[in-house]
Amino acid sequence: MIARRLFSSDRRIAVTIATLLAAAVIVPVLNLAVPAESAFHVPSYVVALAGKYLCYALLALALDLVWGYCGILSLGHGAFFALGGYAMGMYLMRQIGARGVYGNPDLPDFMVFLNWKELPWYWLGFDHFWFAALMVMAVPGLLAFVFGWFAFRSRVTGVYLSIITQAMTYALLLAFFRNDMGFGGNNGLTDFKDILGFSVQASETRSALFAASAVALALGVLVTWLVVGSKYGKLLMAVRDAESRTRFLGWRAENVKLFAFTLSAMMAGIAGAFYVPQVGIINPGEFDPANSIEVVIWTAVGGRGTIVGPIVGAIAVNAAKSWFTGALPELWLFALGGLFIASTLFLPRGIVGLWDRWQQMRATRAVPAEGKAAARTEPQPAE
């Protein structure tokens, strides 16, 4: 039924999902089955890089759900991403077992180094993949639920909310830097060996992780599309455009926001969980407020309030970043800063919005008479 709705109503979403699923099959095949000298061979580093971009895209999509559709500018989404990453990192740490530098079968290396005698209680259970997978969603979700419950109930909105989400990720950054937190302090968690019994270094595993990331992103797109297309989605956008009016009509705006915020945090956590085995490290730097703001710009560049936009934006900006930091490292921050300014001043609807306008202009030129009527009207805040 979903499939029928997909293909009948929103072709762009269907194309995106199909592309992602196709990539999940084709890229691993080109990496593993095609010989290295062939022109069609995809090197392993590209697979890892592309997998990383897909995780970023999922994170940007998560942010888009709250910012683009609900008007909550979270400057702390990096925190949910990093928490999901840490949950996965803890599982991977437990899989090292006795193969660490100190060869201690019970404790990760950094705990041996700190002279800890036994595993802290919050590390219990992370030997099991299913438990870690649950925590990847549960921890960010719970934090977002508690945080959002307090914040939305007392009607903290707009810039204030942005600032306190930033304070949240900053507090977590400081906390995770501490050695006594039991998360590896400054160095974070690294030196992973296995995931589900397969070596994280092997190109087969990397291809599988890429495929899994692509499928996860496709699922994320599907879920977001279902949510924003539902009756609840209409409510979400109503809260974005006129929160007080929605409240006066009898809806509980805080509950609407809370659901979106929690769901979004869980998606960000999943993105982090796929990210960590592919880059091989998770450290407190991921909590840096600057990272969270960068996620906002991916979404803005791609086009907020659209589903495809954040994916396009995340991949485009990160590809540009990879190229710049290799070729012109001095200029990257100029480019990124310029992107922030240009996208807010000139591209309020991002690349996708630009594409739509271009399509419309073509359509208008084809049928000049209908041009004015077809012009899209921007939703204006009613207050």
Added chain:
Amino acid sequence: MQFVRGLVLAIAVICASLPSLAHADEAGLRALLTRLATTTNFQETESVVRDLAATGEPAVERILSALADGNLYVRKSDQGVFTGKEDGQTLSLSDPLDGTAAGTAAKADIVKVKVNNALRRTIRDVMGGLTLGSADPTVRLSAASTMLKRPDKTALPALDAAIAGETDATVKAALAQARAAAVLVSDLGEAEKRAAIAVLANRGDSDALAQLTAFQAASTGALAETAARSVAQIETSMAAWQVAQNVWYGISLGSVLLLAAIGLAITFGVMGVINMAHGEMVMLGAYTTFVVQQAIRAFAPDLFDWSLAIALPAAFLVAGGVGLAIERGMIRFLYGRPLETLLATWGVSLILQQAVRTIFGPTNQEVGAPSWMAGAFQLGQLTITWSRLWIVLFCLAVFLLLVFIMKRTSWGLRMRAVTQNRRMAASMGIRTPWVDAFTFALGSGIAGIAGVALSQIDNVSPNFGQGYIIDSFMVVVFGGVGNLWGTFIGAMTLGVLNKFLEPYAGAVLGKILVLVLIILFIQKRPRGLFALKGRAVEA
């Protein structure tokens, strides 16, 4: 025997002030020096050191310090003792008593008088007694405090003599305290010791506490009780000073926060936008200071003490100018969209950071302190550095100036009107775009002069502003945007709270706790401590 030696020392200390008498003993000193040339082990050297000290001659001080520094040599040919100064392969020798030059010698022809750590300690201890007779009151004072830390009952007569001859009240008090410490370790009677405890209790610092605690542990009966009472009394007063110190550090941190945040609060209050590039305005101010100082070093080194005063208007103009350019070039197109403004100004902050990194390099720049900001002074048991004190005063001056501008000038009136109700203010004929531009320039300029002050206490690097920006946001959301006093109280509260949490929770955990407290506080008062009331706020 010890008593006799002490007595000799005491007499010698008195005699030391009479140079005519000192010469009488020169022959005796020479004899002791010759003994130094023939010593074979450290014990012998130590006994010579003690005998030398017992003479109490001022010249002994020079000999002993040369010995402690390893500059005392014996000439092999005639067993003569000299102080030597290394000069390549040879040494220039001089007489240890009167310092007259005595030619040079090859290194092979002389032997160093050996010292070890135990001997150095002995020298330091006996020197404390010797310097009691110094003509310089600061030397006498430090001698007294050394003797307080390492009390020696044999020094009692010397101390008594020194107290009798002392004219400087501060030194006299310090000597009396040193004497009290010595009394506590001596065999004197209970009444004397009781008086000594009272003297030390009056001093009331950690040195006195250490002496009293040691005495309490070693003694029994009524005396131990008296000592215990004094220890408790000192501990209470020290705890009070600790609180005073925390408050001072808190005020100091609070004024730094206030300086960094106040410009932000003005722009946020009037325009409702958060300027993420605010930290970079502070950085620009700091770099302006650096450039001004470089120029002064190059062209007018005499003016260096005025460098900060010159940097202040320069930093205000630079940061204010950049702020004006940002407002005119970017922000005015984004009014009504505060979240987009936040992102765009973040972009500006990245560009400014990278620009400064490209121009000045990524490393820390050296910003010097004028002489009047160096050093510290003592207030009770508080050590207050001048730089901190100046920053607190400067911060207050800036704050009061801003309050004056807001409350007493027509610009301030217009700014307040726009803060309270933009549309109504516009209807009354206030040109709100001008007010916005002026406000943004003013806020940025204030950030610039904050940078001048903060360059004195922090490393000036391209990331300079980043360290302050989150704290500034916290001050603004905590204090509210209704008036400047909210920012003031917000900054001071956060500063003092931080410093009081630090001893219990550690610096990092303390900061985390403060952040969590603010996040919780925002739930209670979503618009900060001093929120504007009225319908306009809901827009």
